[in-house]
Amino acid sequence: MNDAGAAGWRQAVITRIEQRTARMRSYFLQAPLARHVAGQHLDVRLTAPDGYQARRSYSIASAPGVAEIELAIEWLDDGEVSGFFHDVAQPGDTIEVRGPLGGHFVWHAAQPGAVLLVAGGSGVVPLVSIARDWARAGTPDSMQLLHSARTWESLAYRHELQVVAATRPGFDYIATVTRGTAEPGAARYGRRIDGAMLEEVLARGPALPDVCYVCGANGFVDTAAQLLVAAGIAPRAIRTERYGG
């Protein structure tokens, strides 16, 4: 657990901020942390002048080993901490972070086998870290990423993932949007993830996935995980991470 103790809070400087979608921004951090594993998260702690503190967990989007750690934070309607990030935080600000944390929803480049990543909305963030690590590692096994979001514009990391799919054999990116219009010929589906869609996605891969990572809101993860089981994936091959509350 990489020095995550009570003394494990570290100061992190926000070096730059990048708008990802209308509701999501990436915060790049310079922080003295141990190298993370793709899929892990950081705890973030904010302190008010009177000592009041708030903390939240945010998934890491960057690949392991890069100079800056990227947290992609979605703006929530009454979000205490996400509100601070979107309304107040600027490059040069210092926040406190702890981690990297999490030992189950992780992918190692040395881990053999085909992978299916299934993301609902901002649940794509830890999966982007996994996809980036896969692209860097030159792993022989295939990886598919199925991302569901409301609109074409809200598919975070779409351009980057499309480029990986176009340039790296073995990587497959499938998008589906539940509202609005898909760009012609680009988004492959215009509906919620269902059994037929998953069957088609699985049929596109060279092999059935050895491990699936599902991340998103509670209801999305429940539905997607049960659909994967129904499609013949062993429950123990499915790892889930849920956002909520």
Next chain:
Amino acid sequence: MTTRGFTGRRPGADAALRLPPGQHETDDFPVLSLGPAPVIDMANWRFTLRHGARPLASWNWEQFLALPRSTWRGDIHCVTTWSKFDTVWEGVMFDDLLAAAGIAAPTGFLLAQSHDEYDTNIPVADLTGGQAMVATHFGGAPLAPEHGGPARLLVPHLYFWKSAKWLRGLKFTERDEAGFWELRGYHMRGDPWREQRYTDDD
């Protein structure tokens, strides 16, 4: 270290007293689990108390529902920083399970074992004296699969990963053996008031 420009949204006085450090209140009921909810065949459901590999007592679903039942109302705290107030659970107290089995706890530790290969370790001293139950109902209704139904452990004074979902038994162990999340960086006990989140927290 003060964070520039952060003022925060303080909970009301009542909530502030009820929130352990680093927690915030939610009305939602988020779900934390390592994989999909397992499909459990109730005709073959059994709940077993073990000492190591040796079974001490075992109940099928019908027998389990016939055990003395209790209700617990209070607050629960997840290590991912949400707390939920005034939850209502119904089930069988750990004390009543031991009494029904006609035993005293043979060791000071146990592992709660789940249908999905999840387990978590808890000192017996954190379960006795009306502190914990095997819950079958939440909010007056049978426990939903995503919340651990048909039966889950409820140890509300510890972080909620200790309240193992889809419970199939409790195994007494000679030593305090790390369970699933404890092997992956989480604290061996997990007292939210002492903020025992990760391995090397005090």
